[in-house]
Amino acid sequence: MREIINGMTNEMKLEFDSRSANEAFARVTVASFMTQLNPTLEEVSDVKTAVSEAVTNAIIHGYENHVNKIQIFAGIEGKTLRLEITDRGVGIPDVKQAMEPLFTTKPELERSGMGFSFMEAFMDEVIVESEPGKGTTVRMKKVIGKGRELWTTQSL
Amino acid sequence: MKYEVQENCLTIYLPGDLDHHNSEEIKREADRLIERGHVRYVIFDFSETEFCDSSGIGVIMGRYKKICMFGGEVWAAHANERIKKILKMSGATKIMQIYEED
Numbered sequence: 010m011r012e013i014i015n016g017m018t019n020e021m022k023l024e025f026d027s028r029s030a031n032e033a034f035a036r037v038t039v040a041s042f043m044t045q046l047n048p049t050l051e052e053v054s055d056v057k058t059a060v061s062e063a064v065t066n067a068i069i070h071g072y073e074n075h076v077n078k079i080q081i082f083a084g085i086e087g088k089t090l091r092l093e094i095t096d097r098g099v100g101i102p103d104v105k106q107a108m109e110p111l112f113t114t115k116p117e118l119e120r121s122g123m124g125f126s127f128m129e130a131f132m133d134e135v136i137v138e139s140e141p142g143k144g145t146t147v148r149m150k151k152v153i154g155k156g157r158e159l160w161t162t163q164s165l
Numbered sequence: 166m167k168y169e170v171q172e173n174c175l176t177i178y179l180p181g182d183l184d185h186h187n188s189e190e191i192k193r194e195a196d197r198l199i200e201r202g203h204v205r206y207v208i209f210d211f212s213e214t215e216f217c218d219s220s221g222i223g224v225i226m227g228r229y230k231k232i233c234m235f236g237g238e239v240w241a242a243h244a245n246e247r248i249k250k251i252l253k254m255s256g257a258t259k260i261m262q263i264y265e266e267d
């Protein structure tokens with residue numbers, strides 16, 4: 010059992026096939042899980058975009074369109090939403106380079122190298138762990154309700 | 166999804182989610198219509214679109230590359246604030262005009 014710090018903790022795990030039809034399923038499921046944090050519409054959109062980018066990367070790059078399993082872990086601790094998206098695919102040889110804006114290894118598929126830039130722009134923290142031949146985990150965090158807290162304090 | 170060619174202008178009525186799953190068919194169908202000839206302007210109509218990620222940016226950039234060498238242009242219409250933000254952040258607005266109605 011996890012200790013409860015700053016209120017609620019809650020967790021969920023999801024495993025699904027790396028089919029493109031599951032991209033919408035993945036981001037909608039995470040969006041639905043995070044509603045208990047009472048997020049703004051913009052925060053929900055931010056998280057949906059980040060999930061979609063990580064899942065799409067697992068499908069296109071990690072598994073190179075072969076069908077295999079993708080896992081999502083989502084956790085809530087206090088106001089923080091924590092996400093982990095994992096594939097057991099080809100892995101990334103140079104994570105730093107992969108995360109540079111506009112870097113892509115699949116220009117022929119019209120990828121533009123914006124995925125990690127979107128994840129970093131819309132989440133508070135993005136950490137990528139990867140090993141060639143083993144797979145990739147993208148860990149992301151976002152504090153939900155930052156703007157609203159300010160408003161509540163001011164109105165008191 | 167719906168495609169409409171009027172003279173030299175192709176309008177693509179985008180789906181609710183412009184993601185990797187939906188973008189493959191749009192690329193195929195748009196290119197088929199472009200390659201048939203005469204398309205100089207591609208208008209991406211976002212009226213129905215609530216979600217767009219980097220795959221959507223790829224669709225726009227890819228069509229732009231196809232038509233720009235013949236002096237073609239890509240336009241976005243009816244994009245909501247979220248979509249406009251994504252277009253701006255990705256740099257797509259450098260090559261694309263955003264049609265603003267009043």
Ligand SMILES: Nc1ncnc2c1ncn2[C@@H]1O[C@H](COP(=O)(O)OP(=O)(O)OP(=O)(O)O)[C@@H](O)[C@H]1O
Pocket residue numbers: 062066067070071072096098099100101107108112113114115119120121122123124125126145219220223
């Ligand atoms: N899960 C993954 N497994 C293996 N390689 C990955 C994974 N995720 C990302 N990469 C590598 O990192 C690169 C950059 O990823 P990013 O999402 O930023 O751009 P992209 O997917 O190439 O293009 P876009 O996201 O704009 O369509 C990819 O081209 C790929 O080489």
Ligand SMILES: [Mg+2]
Pocket residue numbers: 062065066120123124125219
């Ligand atoms: Mg990507």
